[in-house]
Amino acid sequence: MGPRIRWIGVGALLVCLALGLAGCRGFWNTAIQLPKLIVGPVMVTGTEGYVLISVIDMPDGGIASIQFGTVGNEAIDFADIDAATIVGVGKNGFVITAEDYTTNPGKATLLAVNGPTGIIGGEILRFTFTVTGANPTFAVDKTKVTIADDSNTFITVWDLSTTDYHTR
Amino acid sequence: MRRGIITLLLVGLAGLTLSAGPFAGHWETLFSVDPDGGTFVDGFQSMLTIDYTMSTFITTSYSEFQEFGFLWQEFSAAGSAGAIDLQGNILFGPLTAEFLYAQFIAEISLGGAELGYYYAMLGEAVLGGPADGFAFRLAGSIGSMDFVSITELGARIADDDFDGITIVHTRSGFSRSYITDPVVPGQGFTGQKVTIGGLSLGCVEGIEATFYITCGGFDYVLFELDGIVTGLNWLSFDMDLRFEVQTKTITMTPALIVGEVLCLKPYFALVPGLPSISIDGIVLGGVELIYRSNGVTFRDVTVLDAGRYVITTPEFGSQLVSIEDAIASGYAYYVDYWELLSLEVDGEACCGGRYSLLINSYFEEGSTEIFGWSMTSFEGWFGIGTNTALTLALTVDGDGLEGMSIGFAFDW
Numbered sequence: 070m071g072p073r074i075r076w077i078g079v080g081a082l083l084v085c086l087a088l089g090l091a092g093c094r095g096f097w098n099t100a101i102q103l104p105k106l107i108v109g110p111v112m113v114t115g116t117e118g119y120v121l122i123s124v125i126d127m128p129d130g131g132i133a134s135i136q137f138g139t140v141g142n143e144a145i146d147f148a149d150i151d152a153a154t155i156v157g158v159g160k161n162g163f164v165i166t167a168e169d170y171t172t173n174p175g176k177a178t179l180l181a182v183n184g185p186t187g188i189i190g191g192e193i194l195r196f197t198f199t200v201t202g203a204n205p206t207f208a209v210d211k212t213k214v215t216i217a218d219d220s221n222t223f224i225t226v227w228d229l230s231t232t233d234y235h236t237r
Numbered sequence: 238m239r240r241g242i243i244t245l246l247l248v249g250l251a252g253l254t255l256s257a258g259p260f261a262g263h264w265e266t267l268f269s270v271d272p273d274g275g276t277f278v279d280g281f282q283s284m285l286t287i288d289y290t291m292s293t294f295i296t297t298s299y300s301e302f303q304e305f306g307f308l309w310q311e312f313s314a315a316g317s318a319g320a321i322d323l324q325g326n327i328l329f330g331p332l333t334a335e336f337l338y339a340q341f342i343a344e345i346s347l348g349g350a351e352l353g354y355y356y357a358m359l360g361e362a363v364l365g366g367p368a369d370g371f372a373f374r375l376a377g378s379i380g381s382m383d384f385v386s387i388t389e390l391g392a393r394i395a396d397d398d399f400d401g402i403t404i405v406h407t408r409s410g411f412s413r414s415y416i417t418d419p420v421v422p423g424q425g426f427t428g429q430k431v432t433i434g435g436l437s438l439g440c441v442e443g444i445e446a447t448f449y450i451t452c453g454g455f456d457y458v459l460f461e462l463d464g465i466v467t468g469l470n471w472l473s474f475d476m477d478l479r480f481e482v483q484t485k486t487i488t489m490t491p492a493l494i495v496g497e498v499l500c501l502k503p504y505f506a507l508v509p510g511l512p513s514i515s516i517d518g519i520v521l522g523g524v525e526l527i528y529r530s531n532g533v534t535f536r537d538v539t540v541l542d543a544g545r546y547v548i549t550t551p552e553f554g555s556q557l558v559s560i561e562d563a564i565a566s567g568y569a570y571y572v573d574y575w576e577l578l579s580l581e582v583d584g585e586a587c588c589g590g591r592y593s594l595l596i597n598s599y600f601e602e603g604s605t606e607i608f609g610w611s612m613t614s615f616e617g618w619f620g621i622g623t624n625t626a627l628t629l630a631l632t633v634d635g636d637g638l639e640g641m642s643i644g645f646a647f648d649w
Contacts, residue, residue, distance in 0.1 A: 097367050097368050097369055097424070098423065098424035099365070099368040099370070099391065099419070099420060099421060099422050099423065099424065100422060101422040102365055102420065102422070105364065107364070107407055109407040109408045109409075109410075110407070110408045111408075112305065112408050112409055114279055114280065114304055114305070115271075115279055117279070121407070121408070121409075121410050123405070123407070123410075125364075161564050162560060162564050185560045185561050185564065186560075186561055186564055186565075188564070191567070192410060230364055231407070232362075232363070232364040232407060233330070233332075233333050233335075233362060233406070233407055233408065234330060234335075234337060234362055234363040234364065234404055234405065234406060234407060235363065235364035235365070235404075235405050235407055236359070236363060236364065236365050236402050236403060236404055236405065236418075236420055237403050237405060237412075
């Protein structure tokens with residue numbers, strides 16, 4: 070490595086360092102991210118469809134249980150989906166302990182828990198089903214969802230998101 | 238905006254395609270067939286990687302297509318300018334015609350010290366964006382002591398305590414991962430992490446201390462003591478001592494030392510008691526038998542403690558791991574299977590190519606099939622020459638052929 074190249078490299082890094090320390094900051098002041106429950110849009114292949122539910126930035130050891138309403142006060146509304154074909158599967162250690170997709174048409178409720186550990190970010194549930202119409206929907210009512218962390222304490226401050234892309 | 242991004246994508250692809258020069262590439266395509274479904278072909282994925290070498294730089298275009306469309310388009314470049322190693326990545330989501338992420342890294346080694354500059358930007362189409370920021374990393378050694386300093390100005394970089402950033406397509410769950418994460422609250426100075434390692438005492442193999450402050454003040458200091466000698470030749474433990482503003486956390490991780498394993502590998506684990514610094518017992522979570530001979534590998538994996546251990550999917554090596562480790566490592570795993578019989582054959586195929594076959598049979602509790610058999614998967618890779626390969630995968634369960642996929646891979 071020639072001395073000139075070496076000094077060019079050192080100079081470039083020092084310039085970057087000086088710019089950074091002098092306050093040549095980024096364009097955006099990134100806001101604090103609230104914990105989020107992310108409900109994906111329905112993914113359809115032929116007559117089969119699925120929906121993924123994920124979380125990010127869950128606090129205090131992560132999410133360890135989640136309840137989507139109760140029978141008669143369901144948190145999930147769906148349309149153009151055959152209720153009899155809905156199969157829910159827990160991901161990343163989550164297990165569905167109670168579920169109901171058929172009592173009230175277009176309504177679903179379930180309870181899922183994670184025994185081994187809390188999940189800070191990642192997929193927690195996947196629902197597969199047969200679609201019956203052109204515009205299948207699977208929506209969650211945030212006000213009817215309760216979430217608890219790894220210490221069995223309710224996580225009360227969180228957002229619901231349906232964006233196309235997220236990070237973890 | 239979208240028109241501009243599409244134009245940029247097309248110009249980038251056309252530029253890489255039309256430029257004369259030393260190209261190399263890899264194209265891999267897979268079709269999935271559902272024998273019971275209403276549509277014959279129910280899945281499709283295709284990944285195209287094109288490398289173009291210019292002097293000391295390699296520029297790469299990576300395109301990924303799934304059955305629902307054009308999922309990822311990434312352009313990257315890596316190389317060196319003198320003593321400086323440079324790397325850049327830019328990711329687009331063609332499905333929605335959005336810019337998603339960009340990263341630039343410059344690193345240099347000087348007299349045993351490593352200096353690095355990391356910049357990243359997240360597009361507004363991604364939850365948490367728009368965001369940007371950069372970080373500086375300085376690492377080196379003084380005697381046996383190692384130190385790393387990371388100065389964060391709106392971005393964090395992956396290290397032992399932090400995984401970087403993964404961008405996930407919400408609808409499908411497919412993802413791409415990078416080192417530099419700009420989703421850090423604040424603007425300007427956002428954090429400083431100093432790690433000192435390589436220290437040891439007679440009774441502790443490794444000691445590492447990490448001090449981290451953010452723009453909000455002191456965040457934590459962590460002392461990690463690895464391989465603490467207990468005086469028992471079958472037992473050691475690691476200890477993490479973490480201080481935050483109002484809390485102190487001690488994590489003890491005991492480990493059994495079971496010695497060299499030849500072919501029959503037991504998976505012992507210590508059962509923590511309450512309080513967690515006590516040990517209630519030792520459990521044999523599973524047993525793995527491995528036999529290799531002339532390109533043939535036979536494995537038998539038995540799960541003995543189904544509530545604690547699982548078998549990972551073939552994509553993650555069909556390993557016997559604890560559920561906690563599987564989750565922490567991001568492995569997909571089977572919940573119901575308690576036994577895996579696996580046969581893998583690797584050998585020479587036609588015209589200088591190679592072939593490999595993998596047959597996995599799984600058994601589960603409650604199955605009505607013979608011996609509790611539940612599912613068998615077959616994966617074949619057949620090389621035709623050194624540049625082309627055909628792939629075939631089949632899944633069979635008690636109801637018959639459950640799934641099938643065929644594909645090809647081509648290198649040039």
